[in-house]
Amino acid sequence: MKLCVTAVSDNLDAQIDQRFGRCPFFLIVDSETLILEAISNESSSAAHGAGIQAAQTVVNSGVNAVITGNVGPNAFRVLSATGIKVVTGASGSVRDAIEEYKNGKLQEISSPTVGGHFGIGRRQDKWR
Numbered sequence: 400m401k402l403c404v405t406a407v408s409d410n411l412d413a414q415i416d417q418r419f420g421r422c423p424f425f426l427i428v429d430s431e432t433l434i435l436e437a438i439s440n441e442s443s444s445a446a447h448g449a450g451i452q453a454a455q456t457v458v459n460s461g462v463n464a465v466i467t468g469n470v471g472p473n474a475f476r477v478l479s480a481t482g483i484k485v486v487t488g489a490s491g492s493v494r495d496a497i498e499e500y501k502n503g504k505l506q507e508i509s510s511p512t513v514g515g516h517f518g519i520g521r522r523q524d525k526w527r
Contacts, residue, residue: 400430402500403457403483404493405467409437411494417468420450426493427460430501433494436460450474458483466496466505475511487512 405422406413411433416422421443427436438460442452450470454477457465464484478485484507489496499505 400464401460401462402428402430402497403460403462403465404428404489404496405465406437406493411435412492414492415466415468415489415496417490419465419467419470419474420453422453422467425453425457425460427462428493428497430497433497451477454478464500464507466500469512470508471513472511
């Protein structure tokens with residue numbers, strides 16, 4: 400399965416970024432082989448619409464599911480409309496989150512976990 404995991408850097412040992420739309424990297428990972436492609440999130444510094452732009456980047460990568468800490472309403476709508484599963488509540492390393500997902504410890508959500516503009520001006524370490 401092709402997964403997208405939000406991360407603070409570009410490798411499997413990176414920590415999960417809790418913000419979907421403003422994470423620095425999307426790691427596109429094959430859940431079986433752990434082969435990855437790191438995509439810099441160009442929309443992370445957008446003044447407006449970061450969630451929608453980030454979601455479109457993820458949609459274009461052809462993933463089946465997104466693993467992140469939180470996701471806002473606009474990004475959630477875009478991802479859901481294209482059939483991408485959204486899994487939240489992940490923490491720790493990307494590698495650990497993938498294993499938790501494969502073992503059924505992380506579940507798909509059916510609505511956003513935060514309101515709009517949640518990640519603006521927040522550093523990840525402030526709200527872990």
